[in-house]
Amino acid sequence: MDEIRFTLNGEAVAYDGSAADRLLDVLRDVYDDRSVKCGCKEGECGACAVLIDGELVNSCMVAMGAVDGSAVVTLEGYRETDRFRALDKAFAEVTAVQCGYCIPGMVLAAEATLAKHPHPTDDQIREGLSGNLCRCTGYNAIAQAVANAAEEANGLW
Amino acid sequence: MSLYFHGAGFTGTGERDTIKATAKLHKYPDGTVEVLASNGEIGQGLRTTFPKIVANELNIPLEKVFYNHPDTARVPDSGPTVASRSLMTVGELLRHAAVKLRSDWKEGEDQVVTEHYKQPDFMIDFDMATFSGDAYPTYAWGVNAIEVELDTYTGLVKILGAYGNFDVGTPIDWNIVMGQMEGGFLQGIGYASIEQIGYDKTGRIRNRSFSDYLIPTAMDVPNMQCLLHVEKYPYGPYGAKGAGELPLVGAAGAYVEAMEQALGNVELHHAPFTAEDAIAELGKEAE
Amino acid sequence: MVDGFVPTTVEEALELKAKFPELVPYAGGTDLMVENRPEVDYLFLNRLCDLKHVTEDDEHIRIGSGVTFTKAIADPLVPQVMKDALVKIAAPAIRNAGTFGGNLGNGSAKADSVLVEYALGALIRVGSVDGDRTVPVHEFYRGRKQLDLAPNELILEVLLPKANLGPYYYEKVGGRRALAISRVAFCGVLTTEANADGNEVIRSISPSFGAVSGTVLRFPELERQFEGLTREQAAKQRLSFVTAYEDHLKLTEGRVSAAYRRQVCLNLLGAFLDAVGI
Numbered sequence: 001m002d003e004i005r006f007t008l009n010g011e012a013v014a015y016d017g018s019a020a021d022r023l024l025d026v027l028r029d030v031y032d033d034r035s036v037k038c039g040c041k042e043g044e045c046g047a048c049a050v051l052i053d054g055e056l057v058n059s060c061m062v063a064m065g066a067v068d069g070s071a072v073v074t075l076e077g078y079r080e081t082d083r084f085r086a087l088d089k090a091f092a093e094v095t096a097v098q099c100g101y102c103i104p105g106m107v108l109a110a111e112a113t114l115a116k117h118p119h120p121t122d123d124q125i126r127e128g129l130s131g132n133l134c135r136c137t138g139y140n141a142i143a144q145a146v147a148n149a150a151e152e153a154n155g156l157w
Numbered sequence: 158m159s160l161y162f163h164g165a166g167f168t169g170t171g172e173r174d175t176i177k178a179t180a181k182l183h184k185y186p187d188g189t190v191e192v193l194a195s196n197g198e199i200g201q202g203l204r205t206t207f208p209k210i211v212a213n214e215l216n217i218p219l220e221k222v223f224y225n226h227p228d229t230a231r232v233p234d235s236g237p238t239v240a241s242r243s244l245m246t247v248g249e250l251l252r253h254a255a256v257k258l259r260s261d262w263k264e265g266e267d268q269v270v271t272e273h274y275k276q277p278d279f280m281i282d283f284d285m286a287t288f289s290g291d292a293y294p295t296y297a298w299g300v301n302a303i304e305v306e307l308d309t310y311t312g313l314v315k316i317l318g319a320y321g322n323f324d325v326g327t328p329i330d331w332n333i334v335m336g337q338m339e340g341g342f343l344q345g346i347g348y349a350s351i352e353q354i355g356y357d358k359t360g361r362i363r364n365r366s367f368s369d370y371l372i373p374t375a376m377d378v379p380n381m382q383c384l385l386h387v388e389k390y391p392y393g394p395y396g397a398k399g400a401g402e403l404p405l406v407g408a409a410g411a412y413v414e415a416m417e418q419a420l421g422n423v424e425l426h427h428a429p430f431t432a433e434d435a436i437a438e439l440g441k442e443a444e
Numbered sequence: 445m446v447d448g449f450v451p452t453t454v455e456e457a458l459e460l461k462a463k464f465p466e467l468v469p470y471a472g473g474t475d476l477m478v479e480n481r482p483e484v485d486y487l488f489l490n491r492l493c494d495l496k497h498v499t500e501d502d503e504h505i506r507i508g509s510g511v512t513f514t515k516a517i518a519d520p521l522v523p524q525v526m527k528d529a530l531v532k533i534a535a536p537a538i539r540n541a542g543t544f545g546g547n548l549g550n551g552s553a554k555a556d557s558v559l560v561e562y563a564l565g566a567l568i569r570v571g572s573v574d575g576d577r578t579v580p581v582h583e584f585y586r587g588r589k590q591l592d593l594a595p596n597e598l599i600l601e602v603l604l605p606k607a608n609l610g611p612y613y614y615e616k617v618g619g620r621r622a623l624a625i626s627r628v629a630f631c632g633v634l635t636t637e638a639n640a641d642g643n644e645v646i647r648s649i650s651p652s653f654g655a656v657s658g659t660v661l662r663f664p665e666l667e668r669q670f671e672g673l674t675r676e677q678a679a680k681q682r683l684s685f686v687t688a689y690e691d692h693l694k695l696t697e698g699r700v701s702a703a704y705r706r707q708v709c710l711n712l713l714g715a716f717l718d719a720v721g722i
Contacts, residue, residue: 001450019448020482042478043538044367044623055514055540061477062541063470065448065488095332098200098340112536122379129375130622131535133367136200138339139375140383141332310711311617311628312704351620355699368625369699374535376621432617433704440707 004068008033009077019065024048026064027074035075035104039133046132049105050074056112058131075104083111083156090149091142098136105132110146118157120150158302159410164293165390165399166242169283172294173276179233180250182211182258184268190215190258192224192251194235196243201401202333203243209329210248210394214255215262233271241297241399244329248394250274277392295390297403298324301411303346307419309439312432314416319346319381321407326390326398338383338404345408346381347373349428448486454494454571457598460487462573465595471510472541474534475550495545495600498522504567504603509545513557516544523604525564525612525633529556532616535623545599548581551589553661554626556616557602558585559654562662563631564608569601576600588658608648610635613716617708619699627700629654630712634720639672646670646678649720651713656695656705663692670722678722689713 004015008031015026024041027033027050039047041060048059051073078084087107090096097103106129113120113128120128125146126139134142150157166172181193190211198204208222215222235247254272261268276294283290304317321342328334351371355363364370383404389396409428416430417423420438427434449467451457461467467487470476476486489495495510498519505521513530516522517539522530533539533556547555548568561568561581568584569576570593581602584592593599612633618624632651639645649670653661666688670678678685693709695702 001448018482019488020480020484020486022477022480040367041480042366042368043474043534046535046537049537056537057541058474058537061472061474061538063448063473063477063486063488065450065486066470066473066490068450068488069491095202095330095336098202098336100200109536126375126379127622128536131374131537133372133374133623134340135344135372136340137336138341138343138378138381140339140381141336143375143379310715311615311708313617368623371619371624374620374622433700436704436707 001065001068004064006067006069007071009073010071015064015067017064019063021064022060023050023062023064023067023072024059027059027072033074033076037101037104039101044133045102046105046109047102049108049132051078051108051112054115056109056131073108075107078108078111083114083153086149086153086156087111087145090145090152094141094145094148096137096141096145102132102134106134106142110149113146114150114153114157118150118153120147122147158300158414159407160300161407161410162296162298163241163399163403163406165295165297165393166246166293167240168292169285169290170276170280172236172242172246172274176236176274177234178236178247178250178274180235180247180254180272181233182251182254182270184258184262184266184270186265186267188217188221188264190217190222192222193227193232194224194247194251195227195229195232195237196235196247197238198224198226199238201243201337202330205333206244206329207248207251210252211255214252215259241401241403243401244397245326245390245393245399246274248329248397249392252394294392295326295398297326297398297400298386298388299403299407301342301407303408303411303415305412305415305419307416307435312435312439314350314432314435316346316378317380319378319408321382321404322384322386323400323404324386324388324398325400325403326393327387327396328385329394329397331385334385334400335383337400338385339381341402341404342381342383342408343373343378345405346378346412347371348405349409349412349430351429351431353429353431448488450488450491452491454492454598454600457487457489457492458571458573458596461598462596469545469549469598471543471546471549472512474538474542475546489545489598500606503607504605507544507602507604509548509599509601510543513539513542523564523609525609525614525631526557526560526604528614529560529616529629529631532556532618532624544602548584548599548602549591549593551585551591553588553657553659554629554655556626556629556654559629559631559652559660560614561602561604562654562660563612563633563650563652564604565648565650566605567603568599569603570597571600572597578603582660582662585659608633608635608650611720613712613719615712615715625699626655627698628656628705628708628712630709630716632713632716632720634722643674645672645674651689651716653693653709655698656693656709658696661693663689666692675721682717682722686710686713686717
């Protein structure tokens with residue numbers, strides 16, 4: 001492999017570092033996507049979650065070689081969408097953000113959940129967010145925000 | 158079920174004798190007001206609630222008041238961000254400062270108002286030798302009830318309901334206070350049930366990672382409901398009391414008591430009370 | 445500097461593995477990246493469509509080693525007993541990446557899909573440039589982190605024998621309701637057949653215990669006690685059956701004590717026997 005080609009938030013990029021490098025580190029340090037948070041480096045917290053080809057994946061668990069040919073979306077790209085604006089409004093309205101560290105991953109987990117279940121039950125929301133740890137909120141407000149976004153979204157998902 | 162309280166602010170005369178908090182408001186010529194205090198925003202919402210108090214007292218829009226992350230080179234020492242004190246103690250200092258600024262408001266001028274902590278008159282000094290007097294100026298109160306279903310094969314517990322009624326005085330921002338109550342309550346439930354810390358033979362803590370130190374996920378307590386009960390504290394801003402620590406405190410008592418009932422009126426005396434503890438207890442009963 | 449290989453066909457992957465046996469096969473990355481060894485060269489299998497099939501033939505349900513848990517949960521061919529285990533693996537982001545091949549290749553007794561494979565008597569198909577071979581899962585695991593897999597071989601497929609599907613009992617004991625590594629896990633399946641007299645008798649019974657020892661534990665020599673018996677006959681021998689397991693369950697201590705694990709294993713064995721009417 002000469003270089004690793006993928007799209008990052010819709011833009012074609014080529015990475016010529018090691019194929020064994022972590023996607024998490026590359027996103028933060030090379031592409032400056034600092035919304036991607038490092039919580040645990042073992043897939044246990046979801047703070048580094050991104051979308052790869054539309055699916056929620058923890059970027060700490062991805063080696064760069066596996067990204068070749070993929071479409072990677074971080075919050076930096078997702079925030080340009082109408083879906084983000086719906087979630088942003090819903091999160092703000094119920095004060096679903098406290099310290100904020102989990103929120104980029106949480107928002108992308110919400111997107112993945114709503115993409116799968118446009119009219120989610122509380123159980124589906126909580127399962128969708130279950131890989132994203134939050135120590136501040138107790139999750140009620142976040143789950144409520146996702147439910148509200150779904151209800152007000154009007155066909156966005 | 159648990160009924161409990163938690164002291165708000167520093168113990169005894171700590172605020173007066175040790176902390177000696179000072180807070181400032183800086184009004185700029187354009188009419189915006191900056192809050193100057195040393196309390197950190199860590200998600201508990203001070204950058205919202207401090208300006209809300211000041212804007213309300215000055216009767217100006219909230220957008221005109223701001224609180225930057227404190228830089229200790231610029232801000233006075235209003236004490237640490239601990240002890241459920243920031244909103245109650247420093248918030249009240251800021252309210253007093255705002256009252257002063259309002260009465261001395263000079264349009265278009267640059268003004269700074271400073272306020273120093275004064276211990277409320279009613280407090281009886283706490284004597285550290287005899288442990289008598291007012292340990293705290295006031296208390297926040299809570300009632301928690303937790304409903305459990307125990308799987309007697311595995312010791313796993315399903316939390317059917319977790320209910321908390323919390324008195325932290327007047328909520329300056331209902332959403333923020335509710336977020337604090339829900340977050341603290343879930344943390345308390347985690348502490349009561351799964352957040353076990355173990356040691357190896359050399360005394361090192363074995364929980365070195367997120368896969369070893371388990372905190373609740375979004376699926377663990379899906380049915381947590383919190384309420385606010387308001388008993389105002391006259392010396393806190395608009396009756397607000399300490400809120401930060403209260404919601405964590407009562408969960409273990411409520412949870413472990415629920416486990417006592419689930420296991421058949423045994424007496425249990427420790428937290429966390431884990432699945433392993435439940436199976437051990439069932440084993441004792443079987444003998 | 446880009447190392448690592450991204451083959452586009454299984455043949456190409458096997459040729460690379462023959463030429464560079466030190467290549468580390470990379471499927472979902474969810475175990476490998478915890479270790480994060482920057483010095484290794486990965487053989488990236490995640491794009492190999494040939495390993496992402498779920499199909500069936502007369503005897504087996506065949507699951508490609510590159511099938512993710514999310515995909516398997518949604519696939520109508522994957523048996524419910526397997527899905528019961530898959531839905532409890534970690535959380536969506538892990539299930540979107542983690543694969544059957546990776547769960548096997550990691551060599552852990554805590555691998556949730558592997559426990560079900562033990563209980564179903566699954567076969568593992570591995571391949572190399574020299575050809576394929578199929579090995580029962582309990583032989584594929586030689587010990588903790590030790591697999592019957594040569595340096596030039598790759599895991600290609602998991603074969604679940606249809607004849608071994610039947611009433612089952614599955615339970616996972618984790619530290620919480622999601623993102624939980626198994627502390628004890630149990631899977632047992634009962635199959636029956638008509639004997640010469642036309643009575644329904646036990647053909648196989650497969651209590652299997654995960655996460656409690658170096659490998660998943662299953663005891664064929666104890667299972668034989670019930671083979672050929674009717675449920676009623678087996679029920680009369682239940683005590684000696686369970687006692688034999690009590691004697692054989694030698695468990696390791698982990699995040700929980702060996703005593704807890706042992707008690708839970710026996711409780712779940714009892715629950716399984718209750719569930720299948722023994």
